Amino acid sequence: MTNSQETPQNPRLPLTLQLGNATAEEQQRLMASIFAHTQEGIVITDAEATIVEVNHAFCELTGYSREEVIGHNPRLLQSGHHSPEIYAALWQALLDQGHWQGELWNRRKDGRMIAELMAIWAVKDLCGAITHYIGIFSDITASKQSEQRLQQMAYHDALTRLPNRVLLLDRLQKEIARTDRQDILLAVCYLDLDGFKPVNDLLGHVAGDQLLIMVADRLRHCIRESDTVARLGGDEFVVLFADLTRVEECHNTLDRLLRVLAEPYTVSNQSVEVTASVGVTLCPQDGGDADTLLRHADQAMYLAKQTGRNRYVLFDAEHDRQIRAHRDQLSRIDTALDTGELRLYYQPKVDMYRGTVIGAEALVRWQHPERGLLPPSEFLPVIEGHILMVKLDHWVFTEALRQMACWHMQGLRFAISVNVSATTLQQAGFPDWLAALLAAHPQVPPQALELEIVETIALDDLGRVLPVIQRCITLGVGFALDDFGTGYSSLTYFRRLPVRTLKIDQSFVRNMLVDTEDMTIVEVVINLAQTFQRAVIAEGMETALHGAALLRLGCHCAQGYGIARPMPPEAFPEWARGFTQHPLWAAGMAFEGVLLINVEAEHRTWVGQVDDFVHGTLPYAPLINDDQCCRFGRWYSQQGLLRYGHLATFQTVEPLHRQFHQLAQELIGLHTTDASAALARLAELYAVCDALIEHLYRLQKELLAP
Structure with a gap:
């Protein structure tokens, strides 16, 4: 790999390209030319995912200079758009298959999000051990944005920008499938405005459209990211509340939704008021297909209008029982x-x-x-x-x-x-x-x-x-x-x-x-x-x-x-x-030994990271400093040794501390060659950590003794 003196125009790549009878030098020169002049961004890391080289296109696409990224992990480009599970799957594919390809949203140095079509390969030596990773990517932001615009036109209502019936049915079917796989509830709420027609007739269709846009905005602010609000047409809307674990969650949100919608609107310089009647049905209790759920919710909505408007009514009888119970609870608290x-x-x-x-x-x-x-x-x-x-x-x-x-x-x-x-x-x-x-x-x-x-x-x-x-x-x-x-x-x-x-x-x-x-x-x-x-x-x-x-x-x-x-x-x-x-508080502001309190947090965190890595839930090896470089190690060998080195309790801490770091690093290395052996020895690390913390508390108690 390149060292700090080499230029990005002449990198020593961790690959060779076999071209007939070309000499190794010719192959290396050709690879360097491809690396320097290709329009795709290229990033090369070592086996620990530390960047060792990037090409000019990488710098153009990300906004980072070569010097700014060398020695860092590619995660500095992460946008926060993807869940940890996406990256875990990426690393698992690299470990299992040696390569991964897909789309990622990353963030440039200037903060702008870019969509990338990326391919990553694991490079192995003759013994089969991974030595490097190579990633090649291109900027597909423009095409993704164009795709999003087309989807917006096809699946969203032109007036309110809310999802239309087509997108609603697609999301509804997906949420129904999720309720089958997971122990969660889905609430389908059919909403019709009360008093919209008089406003539309009196002030005109333009004012009516303005009112519908305002209603849509209020609905958006009443839901979570996991929920959906759609417009079916006219003054009818549907709201999907997903990932519910208790029916009461739906009640509280609907109460707030009705209260927000009932607040006055200013349309064409006039104050108008409309409310909403809402019919609610639950999945999976009340049917398992989209048409049935929408029909039941529509029926419940008409019942809400008949019983006074500006309210919601549940189609499900069990849910009605729970509503009565909730009202009883409110009444009991009021009595209290x-x-x-x-x-x-x-x-x-x-x-x-x-x-x-x-x-x-x-x-x-x-x-x-x-x-x-x-x-x-x-x-x-x-x-x-x-x-x-x-x-x-x-x-x-x-x-x-x-x-x-x-x-x-x-x-x-x-x-x-x-x-x-x-x-x-x-x-x-x-x-x-x-x-x-x-x-x-x-x-x-x-x-x-x-x-x-x-x-x-x-x-x-x-x-x-x-x-x-x-x-x-x-x-x-x-x-x-x-x-x-x-x-x-x-x-x-x-x-x-x-x-x-x-x-x-x-x-x-x-x-x-x-x-x-x-x-x-x-x-x-x-x-x-x-x-x-x-x-x-x-x-x-x-x-x-x-x-x-x-x-x-x-x-x-x-x-x-x-x-x-x-x-x-x-x-x-x-x-x-x-x-x-x-x-302990009286001594706390002046006593340097209080630094020991932080040691338990830091070392137990490391134990948890090693545990996750050995069990395969952490896709990359945790970075654990040696015993001389961690914060406690530096304090121990400097101020601590000078002040408390004469104490026998102080002297017993150092071997345990060194053993902890050596064992942690040993288990990380062992996992790559013999995962089962690393897993079997994980209990040793927990035991050493417990012993270290116990001795630290003994030391702290001795140092704080009058």
Whole structure:
């Protein structure tokens, strides 16, 4: 292969072309000429998929120079358009057959997506071992775009750009086939507008067409990527909700769909209102072919019109039973609110660095007379998006302010955060209602109340939510962005949100000690908060070690079971008075040994990657540094050795650490020659990793001892 001094015009290729009696030098010269002047992009990697050479056409097609890609993995071109399964199948074909051919969407250096027709070959030596991979590709973006335009014309409605009947039937048949193979549900919803004809007759067909376009846009925004909305003609639409695991998922989406469609439209400078009647049928319970499902949904739609319009009706009798059960649940929760069965529990928030209690989060519980104390997961999903959620939120705010007033009268100055739902936040009168509630408790400073909103609520409808947030802030209350990192975080939107606190989602915090990616996410969120001058708090902190790791990353505040479980209000003051700082947190900001906390996450991640590779679920060998080059190895041989090299416990760590890295690399190499032997020895790697972590904890305990 080429070295860094060779030019792309004269590469030494890992192939030879047998041309009659041509000498090896002539063959090499001819290959170099083909490599340099062909219009197709060519990329050559070594057996570990590291790029060793590209031709001029590659650089033209991708926008990367030769120097920018040499030594890198071709995955730098990945667009994110394809699933991991596509690449796994590609690598499996290379391993099994020695070649692969197909189409891929990749991304140029300038960010533009390009479609490529690509062929890849594995090059083997005389012993049959793979030495290189060669990929040759051409740009077929123009033809793919032309194909997409033709498909758009053939399969989409000209007015609304939605799929037409032809494409709907094709997708419906495919979804029916999927329900046969998988344990999932498909909902077919036949929708007809209520009141469309008077608008069309009064304002004209042009206005009617504008209204249909607006309806189509609202429908698009009410569905997920896996769903389909199509126009059959006139004011009739069909929506397919795929991949449902529970019927209730369809209910919540349809409730929102009807609510969105019923909002006023401005057509020809006039405000008009239309609603929708929807008939719903489920597959596979109600027939197994497209015509039957559409007919049943159409029948249910007419029933919806007959029973009052602006509603949905299910064709399936079992589904009707579930609707009644859902209504019963709503009624039962409503009764629980009226009869005082709901309770507020409070989970403390602490500043680990200062060792102080800074407040609490109010969390709702249901003291059910028959079932006992129920967590919110047992009843909140039932009322999600329902107007009953507004009633519940109002109760939570009222009860939290009442409790804060009691504590303030006792001299306990606790700040309280309260979760607010999207349904409540989008109520036009919410800021005024909150202002009246604060005025009713003058002893509670508004600054002591914080409203927690989830990321998706804030970003789904920023234009509508932002003025509400700003009006509330003028009252003195603050806002926190909850579950940060779990949604589609956008810096453009985020910097416009006047929130004062970011809450790191508990799913990342809980796994940060055993998953380097979660550790990285936590660190990124902390740095983001600091950059934008926001406070940051971690939820889901389950152990003192989690707290020490958070302190080292720059996050001082946390809540979670590692601090305290949610407790009734009468228990909170006593707990707060008895709270003391954990010794590990007191040492956490200055003690360099806290670096050891990250070791478990990094090394267990490597074990998982080796496991996946040996089992064949990871198509490429994981990159594991040797024991001297990993982060812990560098710390051990430098600062660690200087400070703690005299300790016997410290000295026992190094052999285990070296053994771990050597064994991991040995299993990776063994897998290519004897996969079964590598699989049989996988347990050794787990055992060595466990022993290493155990010794590290012993060392940490010894170093932290007074």
